[in-house]
Amino acid sequence: GAVVSQHPSRVICKSGTSVKIECRSLDFQATTMFWYRQFPKKSLMLMATSNEGSKATYEQGVEKDKFLINHASLTLSTLTVTSAHPEDSSFYICSATPGQGGDTQYFGPGTRLTVL
Amino acid sequence: QKEVEQNSGPLSVPEGAIASLNCTYSDRGSQSFFWYRQYSGKSPELIMFIYSNGDKEDGRFTAQLNKASQYVSLLIRDSQPSDSATYLCAVNMWGDSNYQLIWGAGTKLIIKP
Numbered sequence: 001g002a003v004v005s006q007h008p009s010r011v012i013c014k015s016g017t018s019v020k021i022e023c024r025s026l027d028f029q030a031t032t033m034f035w036y037r038q039f040p041k042k043s044l045m046l047m048a049t050s051n052e053g054s055k056a057t058y059e060q061g062v063e064k065d066k067f068l069i070n071h072a073s074l075t076l077s078t079l080t081v082t083s084a085h086p087e088d089s090s091f092y093i094c095s096a097t098p099g100q101g102g103d104t105q106y107f108g109p110g111t112r113l114t115v116l
Numbered sequence: 117q118k119e120v121e122q123n124s125g126p127l128s129v130p131e132g133a134i135a136s137l138n139c140t141y142s143d144r145g146s147q148s149f150f151w152y153r154q155y156s157g158k159s160p161e162l163i164m165f166i167y168s169n170g171d172k173e174d175g176r177f178t179a180q181l182n183k184a185s186q187y188v189s190l191l192i193r194d195s196q197p198s199d200s201a202t203y204l205c206a207v208n209m210w211g212d213s214n215y216q217l218i219w220g221a222g223t224k225l226i227i228k229p
Contacts, residue, residue, distance in 0.1 A: 043221040044160070044204070093159045102148060102208030102215025107159040 001027050004096050006108030013084055014116055021079045021111045023094030029074035030096035034105060035067070038091045049101060050077055084115040118143060118209045122220035131229050135192040139205030139220055142186070149181055149188045150206040154222065160204055163190070195227045 003026040013019050023033060035047045048064075050056040050071035058064045066088075068080040077096075081088055091112050095105040119142040129135040137151075148167055152160035166172045166179040166188065178191040188207070192199055205220040 044219050046219075049216070091157075095160075100215055101211070102217055104148075104150065104162060104165060105206075105217060107152075107161065110159040 002098075002104075002106040003027050004030075004094065004106050004108040006094055006111055008111060009109060010112045010114075012114045012116065015085050016083055019081045019084055019113060021081075021092055021094070021113075023077045023079070023096065023108050025075045025096045025098075025106070028096075028098045030077070031074070031099060032097050032101055033071055033077040034095045034097075035069060035077075035079050036093045036095065038093060038110075040091075044093070047079075081113065084113070086115045089113055089115045118211070118218045120205055120207050120218045120220040122203075122205050122223045124221060125224040126226050127223055128226045128228055129195050131195060131197060131227055133195055135195045135199065135225055135227070137190040137192075137203050137205075137223050137225065138187060139189065139207075140187045141205075141207040141209075141218070143207070143209040143218075144183070144186060146183075146207045146209050148208040149179070150217070151177075151179060151188075151190045152204040152206065154202045154204060156201075163203075192225075197227045197229050200225060200227045 005024045007022045036044045047062045048056045048058045056069035071077040093110040095107045097103045121140050150165045151163045154160040166181045172179045176193045180189045202222040202224045204222045206217045208215045
């Protein structure tokens with residue numbers, strides 16, 4: 001149980017384009033979903049927290065207009081990287097919890113984004 | 117300041133020995149504590165969680181919690197090369213308006229055959 005999928009697993013795009021990443025909880029309803037990014041050999045960095053049907057809460061320093069998050073249902077959240085640039089290249093990971101923000105998080109397999 | 121601290125390592129342990137990973141946290145009111153394992157290039161996966169003081173065992177893994185001293189540890193018995201990974205400690209803490217998981221930077225563990 002507690003499976004989270006993420007799609008795509010890997011994406012390469014040109015600078016200036018937008019990329020959408022989907023995160024789905026397959027066998028539970030996710031009250032809260034989280035989006036992280038991780039640079040090579042670095043720590044997880046929380047980007048934003050989203051609750052179904054409400055606006056995402058972004059961490060300090062994360063541009064909400066660049067990283068658009070939509071949590072349309074209890075099983076689906078999307079992250080859109082708009083006007084991507086090479087410095088946005090990173091490993092993006094979502095997680096989901098059936099509880100609240102401080103409860104167990106179940107991670108998706110991650111999406112590796114490369115912006116040329 | 118909400119903080120979770122881990123030694124970044126690498127911690128090198130011979131195969132078959134016990135690996136001991138430690139984590140300290142700043143919020144005395146924290147209630148839930150989690151250990152995740154992350155292999156290189158992969159996402160974190162939950163190993164176990166602990167809520168109460170004392171030990172909690174799951175197979176070769178034992179989590180130990182000491183709330184008075186504000187530390188939580190993970191012991192891995194009979195370490196295997198496949199245990200080589202980065203181990204992340206996460207602690208729930210009260211934020212501005214709700215609880216949130218605060219992550220340590222992780223300890224890199226290397227099991228030497």
